[in-house]
Amino acid sequence: MEYLLVDGYNIINAWQSIFDKSSPLEDNRKALCDLLSDYQGYTDFKIVVIFDAHLVPEGKGSLINHDKIKVIFTKNNQTADNFIERFVVEAHYREKITVVTNDYLEQKTVLQKGALRMTASELQHEIFTKRKNASVNKKETNYIIDTLDNEQKKKLLRIKHDKGFIE
Numbered sequence: 001m002e003y004l005l006v007d008g009y010n011i012i013n014a015w016q017s018i019f020d021k022s023s024p025l026e027d028n029r030k031a032l033c034d035l036l037s038d039y040q041g042y043t044d045f046k047i048v049v050i051f052d053a054h055l056v057p058e059g060k061g062s063l064i065n066h067d068k069i070k071v072i073f074t075k076n077n078q079t080a081d082n083f084i085e086r087f088v089v090e091a092h093y094r095e096k097i098t099v100v101t102n103d104y105l106e107q108k109t110v111l112q113k114g115a116l117r118m119t120a121s122e123l124q125h126e127i128f129t130k131r132k133n134a135s136v137n138k139k140e141t142n143y144i145i146d147t148l149d150n151e152q153k154k155k156l157l158r159i160k161h162d163k164g165f166i167e
Contacts, residue, residue, distance in 0.1 A: 004045040005087060005115075006123075007080045007101040008032060008071075009052055014102045014120035029071075035127065037067035042130040045098075048072060048087075050080040081106050088115045 012019045012028050018035075019028045033049060040047045049066075053059045053073040061075030074083050081103065088097055092114035099110040100118045107117040118126075145153065 001046050002044055002096040003087075003091070003098070004043075004047045004118075005084050005097060005099045006032075006036060006047065006049045007084065007099070007103065007106070008049045009080065010101045010103055011120050011123070015124060018124075033066040033069060033071055037069050039127045039130060040068045042134055046070075050074065050083050052080045081109075085109055085113065088113045 008029065012032055015032075019031065029051065036047050036049060047069040048071075049069060050072045051074070053061065053075065056073075056076060059073070059076040061078065062073045064071040064073075072083065074080055081101075084099055084101075084106070088099065088110050091097060097110075097115040098118050099106070099115050100120065100123045101107060102120045107119075111117055145156070148156070
């Protein structure tokens, strides 16, 4: 399994063309999760979005399933970076892990600990490329019946009719 760990607030702040800073933070978090959930459908990644909640008094942290992705709010005194680094250390021997952040120091740290890194702009490009390719492929749907000649189609229709499949 391949993990994509996303530093949630880092990406929201980096994608100013997508997220409106005047919008409530909850709306931006949901929009990011919706976008990543859609992207997950085009990839083999298991996506985990991590949001800092380290300043929430008595924060216990939480794990939420959002469609096909996992959303983690860190516990009190734990940053998203702390969570990501610990995850990489514990899992990189078993799993391939890519960390998405624009934080250069965090990129260096996760690379040293065995993960791959991706910037916010690289992820944005990847998401929109996959979306574009998916819509192009959707238009080019091929059906087996389209490969048959007229005689073969007539035979299939006769079989279908004889079996009582025609309404």
